[in-house]
Amino acid sequence: MAKTITEKIIASHILSGRFIPGFEIGIGIDQTLTQDATGTMAYLQFESMNIPRVRTELSVSYIDHNTIQAGFENADDHRYLQSIAQKFGIYLSRAGNGISHQVHLERFGKPGKTLLGADSHTPMGGALGMLAIGAGGLDVALAMAGKPFYLTTPGVIRINLHGKLPPWISAKDVVLKVLELFTTKGNVGNIFEYGGDGTATLTVPERATIANMGAECGVTTSVFPSDEMTRLFLKAQQRDEDWQEILADPEAEYGRTVNIHLPDLVPLTAKPHSPDHIFPVRDLGDIEVNQVCIGSCTNSSYKDLVTVARILKGRVVHPGVSFIIAPGSRQVLEHLAGEGSLTDLIHSGARLMENACGFCIGNSQSPPSGGVSLRTSNRNFLGRSGTVDAQVYIVSPETAAAAVITGRFTDPRDLGMDYPDVRMPAQFCIDDSLMIKPDDVSEPSSVEIYRGPNIGTPPKNDPFPDKIDGVVGIKVGDKVTTDDIVPAGVRMKYRSNIAKYAKYLFTTLDHHFHKRAKKIKDGGRHNIIVAGSSYGQGSSREHAAICPMFLGVKVVMAKSFERIHSANLINFGIIPLTFTDEEDYDRIAQGDTIEIPDIRKIIRENRKMYVRNISRETTFEVIYNLSERQRTILLAGGAINLSMLPAS
Ligand code: MIC
Ligand code: SF4
Numbered sequence: 001m002a003k004t005i006t007e008k009i010i011a012s013h014i015l016s017g018r019f020i021p022g023f024e025i026g027i028g029i030d031q032t033l034t035q036d037a038t039g040t041m042a043y044l045q046f047e048s049m050n051i052p053r054v055r056t057e058l059s060v061s062y063i064d065h066n067t068i069q070a071g072f073e074n075a076d077d078h079r080y081l082q083s084i085a086q087k088f089g090i091y092l093s094r095a096g097n098g099i100s101h102q103v104h105l106e107r108f109g110k111p112g113k114t115l116l117g118a119d120s121h122t123p124m125g126g127a128l129g130m131l132a133i134g135a136g137g138l139d140v141a142l143a144m145a146g147k148p149f150y151l152t153t154p155g156v157i158r159i160n161l162h163g164k165l166p167p168w169i170s171a172k173d174v175v176l177k178v179l180e181l182f183t184t185k186g187n188v189g190n191i192f193e194y195g196g197d198g199t200a201t202l203t204v205p206e207r208a209t210i211a212n213m214g215a216e217c218g219v220t221t222s223v224f225p226s227d228e229m230t231r232l233f234l235k236a237q238q239r240d241e242d243w244q245e246i247l248a249d250p251e252a253e254y255g256r257t258v259n260i261h262l263p264d265l266v267p268l269t270a271k272p273h274s275p276d277h278i279f280p281v282r283d284l285g286d287i288e289v290n291q292v293c294i295g296s297c298t299n300s301s302y303k304d305l306v307t308v309a310r311i312l313k314g315r316v317v318h319p320g321v322s323f324i325i326a327p328g329s330r331q332v333l334e335h336l337a338g339e340g341s342l343t344d345l346i347h348s349g350a351r352l353m354e355n356a357c358g359f360c361i362g363n364s365q366s367p368p369s370g371g372v373s374l375r376t377s378n379r380n381f382l383g384r385s386g387t388v389d390a391q392v393y394i395v396s397p398e399t400a401a402a403a404v405i406t407g408r409f410t411d412p413r414d415l416g417m418d419y420p421d422v423r424m425p426a427q428f429c430i431d432d433s434l435m436i437k438p439d440d441v442s443e444p445s446s447v448e449i450y451r452g453p454n455i456g457t458p459p460k461n462d463p464f465p466d467k468i469d470g471v472v473g474i475k476v477g478d479k480v481t482t483d484d485i486v487p488a489g490v491r492m493k494y495r496s497n498i499a500k501y502a503k504y505l506f507t508t509l510d511h512h513f514h515k516r517a518k519k520i521k522d523g524g525r526h527n528i529i530v531a532g533s534s535y536g537q538g539s540s541r542e543h544a545a546i547c548p549m550f551l552g553v554k555v556v557m558a559k560s561f562e563r564i565h566s567a568n569l570i571n572f573g574i575i576p577l578t579f580t581d582e583e584d585y586d587r588i589a590q591g592d593t594i595e596i597p598d599i600r601k602i603i604r605e606n607r608k609m610y611v612r613n614i615s616r617e618t619t620f621e622v623i624y625n626l627s628e629r630q631r632t633i634l635l636a637g638g639a640i641n642l643s644m645l646p647a648s
Contacts, residue, residue, distance in 0.1 A: 002251035004156045005223050006191050009131040009246070013114050015148045021155045021255070022189070024627040026148030027131075030113040031058045032140050035100045037065035037361075037488070038118035038541060040077050040496040042137030043084045044458045045640060046144055053089040053444070055146030058108060060091040062100035066492055067356040068363050073493040076452025080496075082436070087447040088144075089438040097434035098329025098355045101125070101297040105208055106331055107432065110242045111226030116143045120215045120540040120564060121297050121378065127207035128233075129226025129246045134215065136542035136568040138639055150629060152563075154191040154220045158254035161198030163263040167419035168412045170307075171202065171209035172299055172376065172396035176268035177260055178210070180278035182217045184479065185534045188563050190255070192222040195248060198262045199224065203424045204233035205301035212298045213378045216275040218537065218562050236428050267411050269374075270394040273382040274479065280411075281399055287409040289374055291367045292400050293324040295353065296360035296377035300328030302335050303422045304376070304397040309341035309348075310420030311401040311412070317349035318407030324365050326353040334429040348404070362386035362489030374400050374409070379538060381483045383508045386490065455496050459550055461573040461637040464603065468555055468596035470526035473517045474506055475590045478532035482565060484508050485536070485544040495543060502547040514551070521552035528594050531558035532585065536565025545572040549638070555596070557611070557622060559585055570630050573638035575599075577609070577622040584620040588613055603631050 003011070010019060010027060017025035032054075034042050039061055046054075061081050066074040078095060085092035093103055100117070101124040109115065111129035115122060118140040125132030135149065143149050159178065165171075178192070192214050194207070202210075207224045214222035224230075226246040234243045269284070271277040294300070294308055305327055317323040325345055327333040333355055336342040346352070359365035360377040366386030367373040373385060373392045380392035393409075402410040441447065476484070486505055494501035506513040517527050529548065535558040536544060545568040548556075556569060557577045566576045579585055588594075592615040596602075602609050603624070612619050626634070636642045 002249035002253070004252045004254065005129065005193055005225060005246055005248045006131065006154065006156045009112060009114065012112070017153070019153050021153050023153050024150055024629070025153050026150045027114060029056060029116045029143035029149050031108065031115040032056050032143050033060045033062060033100055033104055033115065033117040033119070033122065034137065034140060035065050035119050036063045036077055036081060037492050037495050038137045039081055040455065041458065041542065042118050042141045043081065045138050046088070046141040048458060048640065049141065049145050051145045054144040056144055058091070059144050060093060060104065060108060061085050062093040062103065063095040064099045065357045065361055067095045067354055071493060072452065073454040076454045077496060079450040080452065080455050083447055083450040085436065085438065086441045087444050087449060089444060091438060092436040094434040094436065096330065096355060098331070099297045099300065099357060101212065102300060102328035105204070106237055106329060106428065107435070111230060111244050111246050116140050116149050118540060120538065121212050123214055123221035124208045124212040124297060126211040126221050126223040127204050129224055129230055131221060131223060133221050134540045134564055136540055136564060136571055138542060138571045139567065142639070151220060152189050154189055155255040156191050156193050158257040159192050159194050160196030160257065160259045161194060162196050162259060162261045163198050164201050165262045165265070167421070168398050169265045169267060170396045170398055171206035173265050173268050174260065174262065175210045175213040176270060176278050176394070177265055179213065179216055179270065179276045180268070181258060183276040184216055184218060184274060184537060187218045190219045192219050193248065193254070194222065194224045200227060200229065203229055203303070205303055205424065208301070209298055213275070216378055218534065220563060233424070236424065236426055238430055267396060267399050267413070269399065270380055272391045272393065273380055275379060275394060281395070281409060282411040284409050287372060289321055289403040289408055290371035291322045291324070291373040292404050293359045293365060293373065293375045293377070294397055294400050295326030295328065296357065296375070297328065298378045299376035299397050300326060300332060302332050303424060305332060305336055306341050306422045307420055308397050308401045309336065309344040310422065311398065312348035312404060313344045315348055315405050317404050320407045321404055323350050323404050324353055324359055325350040326358045327355050329355055330431065330434060331429055334431060335425065338429065361492065363492060366390070374403050376400050381481045381538060383487065384483050388508070456498060458640060459498050459546060461549055461641065463637040463641070464573060464600055464635045465526070465554065466598070466600045468526050468594065468599050470528040470555065470594045471520045472530050472588060472590050472592045472594060473520055473527040473553070474510060474513050475530040475588065476509060476532065479534045479537055480531055481538035482536055482541050482544040483538055486541065486547050498546055498550050501543055502550045505547050505551065517551040526555065527551055527553040529553055529556040530585065530588055531556065533559040534562055535560065536562040540564045542568040542571065545569045545574060549574055570626070570633055571639045573634060575624060575634055577624055580621040580623055587616060587618060592616060600635060603634060606631065
């Protein structure tokens with residue numbers, strides 16, 4: 001039978017279940033990645049599994065998020081991660097080497113392999129024709145222990161790109177178009193598979209920009225064919241031997257097919273505060289720009305930054321603009337330095353940041369109050385930049401560079417210059433000296449794990465209760481992101497200190513949640529969160545489940561959930577319930593007393609569930625649609641409580 005790329009890769013990795021969209025399958029994981037903000041907790045969990053060495057083909061621990069190091073916490077975490085890598089056979093990409101997704105693409109990604117990453121932008125690896133999926137740290141820890149990764153068999157949506165990109169339009173505009181078509185809601189359980197003659201014209205770094213931001217649509221991942229372009233990229237990384245051709249069969253069937261004509265695209269932007277508020281740049285009107293940030297895992301490749309350097313050559317940043325550049329990796333930076341583009345950028349007044357996440361996660365370079373910031377990153381959620389009233393727009397590197405010159409939102413086609421058509425180099429600078437290899441350690445078993453005062457123990461949870469006797473601690477609206485649930489930025493240094501981090505739960509929406517939730521918990525009741533649609537958009541951070549668990553949350557009731565967040569809730573013993581009738585959302589309020597009698601028995605027997613709202617004297621039905629495996633995890637109070645590991 002004719003197969004899609006997705007089916008081909010899954011077929012060679014499937015360990016349990018059958019490829020029937022909507023049903024759960026378990027797949028083997030070849031590679032894992034973690035970053036430092038999710039990694040500390042993931043490795044604490046891995047340690048508690050008592051496995052002597054990772055059981056994957058390759059596991060890499062990247063240090064790229066918390067590199068500001070204000071205070072002892074981050075540097076201590078980095079030392080912990082380094083000692084863990086040495087003990088358990090993991091590659092360690094040191095701070096300064098670059099952003100996980102960019103470096104993984106350059107040095108490790110392989111067509112046909114599976115990659116599970118503790119970061120929602122792991123799907124960027126799909127640019128190489130691999131199945132690269134983002135997950136919570138605990139799922140990644142289990143994969144490192146050799147366990148399968150479970151997911152709902154995805155529906156496959158084919159996106160055909162036709163023709164060639166015109167001058168001044170780039171991969172970012174393609175994916176912004178995809179976001180306009182699909183939005184950030186309603187795509188859970190699907191994979192985007194790219195094809196068409198236009199796909200063949202895009203290089204791997206361009207495909208990576210597109211695969212990266214599929215995460216914003218909420219799809220499980222995005223995947224590109226592994227073709228001649230893939231071979232050229234791997235050759236330029238001196239990794240020819242990693243290439244294999246992977247194409248969809250011509251007769252393969254897709255759940256849906258969408259066509260995008262590249263010559264018709266125009267420069268687009270995502271307006272505040274969602275990546276799907278898409279608008280053509282030219283129609284925006286006259287908007288003064290205060291800050292331009294170029295970088296993040298989405299657009300920090302060689303082509304992105306050299307294009308910007310060429311546009312800005314001989315020009316100086318507008319006096320009203322603060323201009324930030326953060327290259328994606330040391331490889332990119334070395335290229336910029338070697339060929340003189342760095343000098344052009346410095347001459348233009350760029351403020352050069354570390355090769356790390358930096359501004360993208362809001363731990364630095366916050367815009368001024370009410371300021372307009374143009375960024376080439378992937379998310380413009382409210383408050384993510386570190387300034388709550390900032391107006392953050394997502395744009396291509398070309399549109400960003402145009403604003404550096406003019407100080408206003410400008411369609412780059414109106415700059416009146418020739419488009420610098422930058423090509424991918426035939427040979428990238430290869431320098432892996434900031435990558436510590438596991439083989440460099442002679443006696444891993446004798447390595448002592450370094451634990452600074454910031455490193456706690458993974459929090460424990462009780463088994464799921466017999467009945468829910470709870471109070472609605474908070475009611476939130478649609479599209480609540482994990483940044484809303486538990487902020488990153490300057491608070492991210494508490495990732496290994498749950499009691500402290502939990503104090504910041506929901507602070508962008510409601511400063512009093514922590515106090516209220518603690519009171520409910522201390523009064524011996526369960527905390528309940530009520531939410532609208534697409535609850536838990538955005539990052540993979542499992543802290544958006546662990547911190548609520550710590551405050552006694554047992555139930556989240558929503559109109560719909562995002563994939564990674566709902567998996568994280570289950571992993572930490574919190575049941576995600578969806579309203580059968582969405583209007584029941586309107587009939588429930590913060591402070592209502594809620595009961596679900598016999599919930600444990602109902603989950604065990606997989607029966608219909610009804611919720612009693614004692615305050616309003618109503619009863620309504622909810623759906624939980626969980627596999628037997630997920631119900632077992634829930635009843636145990638979370639995956640860590642289960643002895644889920646093989647004997648050896
Ligand atoms: C993000 O872009 O939001 C992050 C920070 O990379 C997160 C991971 C985290 O919260 O540590 C993600 O995308 O998963
Ligand atoms: Fe880092 Fe931003 Fe990419 Fe997240 S989205 S991995 S914070 S660069």
